Amino acid sequence: MEKDDFLQLCRNNATAGNHGLSAAILPAVRQYLLNRPGGKLPVIWLETSDSGDNNIAFMNTTYPYLHQVFTDMIDLLYSNTFMAAQGSDALLLLESAAEGRYGPFTLIVEGAVPLKDGGIYNVIARTGSGPITALEAVKRLGAAAQYVVAAGTCASFGGASAAAPNMTGSVGVSQVLKRQVINVSGCPVNPDWLVGTLAHLLMYGIPELDDLNRPKLFYGFTVHRHCQRRSYFDNKDFAEKLGDIECMFSLGCSGPRTGADCPYRQWINHVSWPVKANTPCIGCTNRDFPDGSAPFFTPLPQKGKTGSAGQPPAGKGEKP
Numbered sequence: 001m002e003k004d005d006f007l008q009l010c011r012n013n014a015t016a017g018n019h020g021l022s023a024a025i026l027p028a029v030r031q032y033l034l035n036r037p038g039g040k041l042p043v044i045w046l047e048t049s050d051s052g053d054n055n056i057a058f059m060n061t062t063y064p065y066l067h068q069v070f071t072d073m074i075d076l077l078y079s080n081t082f083m084a085a086q087g088s089d090a091l092l093l094l095e096s097a098a099e100g101r102y103g104p105f106t107l108i109v110e111g112a113v114p115l116k117d118g119g120i121y122n123v124i125a126r127t128g129s130g131p132i133t134a135l136e137a138v139k140r141l142g143a144a145a146q147y148v149v150a151a152g153t154c155a156s157f158g159g160a161s162a163a164a165p166n167m168t169g170s171v172g173v174s175q176v177l178k179r180q181v182i183n184v185s186g187c188p189v190n191p192d193w194l195v196g197t198l199a200h201l202l203m204y205g206i207p208e209l210d211d212l213n214r215p216k217l218f219y220g221f222t223v224h225r226h227c228q229r230r231s232y233f234d235n236k237d238f239a240e241k242l243g244d245i246e247c248m249f250s251l252g253c254s255g256p257r258t259g260a261d262c263p264y265r266q267w268i269n270h271v272s273w274p275v276k277a278n279t280p281c282i283g284c285t286n287r288d289f290p291d292g293s294a295p296f297f298t299p300l301p302q303k304g305k306t307g308s309a310g311q312p313p314a315g316k317g318e319k320p
């Protein structure tokens with residue numbers, strides 16, 4: 001499959017309300033691998049400081065489903081959620097990858113990296129010679145990896161783990177590594193965004209990225225641009241309370257400043273997304289999430305300003 005066809009498939013199938021990434025992508029990956037036996041994308045998945053939401057979201061991938069991703073797309077060498085190996089056997093896998101015994105691999109980091117006090121607030125393993133911090137592991141594996149992917153907003157920019165007062169000094173992966181990190185942000189990440197990025201890495205290499213190093217394919221337009229309530233916004237017809245059918249800019253919607261294709265890709269087997277479920281977009285893919293989106297139900301000009309909560313929302317017919 002040509003790269004342009006792949007990009008079109010990813011976009012069109014979501015736009016048309018079909019099956020997200022598309023059932024057609026897996027045959028393309030299989031075709032690609034036909035001449036490359038054993039050529040799946042080797043992946044090390046390191047979980048650091050997050051809520052675990054991103055691997056749960058990943059488990060919800062559909063078209064392709066999780067078992068298809070594992071059997072046909074990626075070779076998951078290490079993941080403390082999915083692997084069977086435990087203790088020293090698991091650690092040996094990481095050591096072997098860092099020493100290059102598996103060849104080029106992709107490092108997925110899920111979670112922020114605490115820097116304070118030598119990174120002691122996130123320990124991925126305890127050994128006879130002391131704890132291995134997430135900071136050490138990300139540095140070591142990040143230096144050895146062919147690609148580094150930050151899955152979710154904590155890994156991309158610090159996210160909720162770095163929210164004020166950020167007592168652990170957490171940061172995104174790109175602030176720890178002196179190399180390119182592909183940010184696939186979201187709280188959690190939409191499984192299509194992550195699986196689509198992995199498919200692109202496998203078949204074509206690094207996708208075109210935006211100024212936050214996110215694949216333009218998924219983050220290239222604002223939520224606002226394709227929102228089903230956009231006509232209400234354009235007519236200055238704003239909701240007064242949750243449950244109203246009008247535009248929720250008045251209730252704190254961050255759609256106008258948030259890059260993501262949620263309105264047409266949607267979530268949970270591609271059936272819904274926040275605005276469709278009558279709640280404003282909270283801007284979870286943004287670099288300044290969550291502090292820059294808070295207070296959540298306050299209109300945009302007041303967001304991120306301490307002490308500004310309580311401003312009255314714009315009413316129907318008023319310009320926000």
Ligand code: SF4
Pocket residue numbers: 223224225227228229230231233246247248249253254255256275281
């Ligand atoms: S609900 Fe949000 S994303 Fe939708 S049109 Fe209104 S401001 Fe834009």
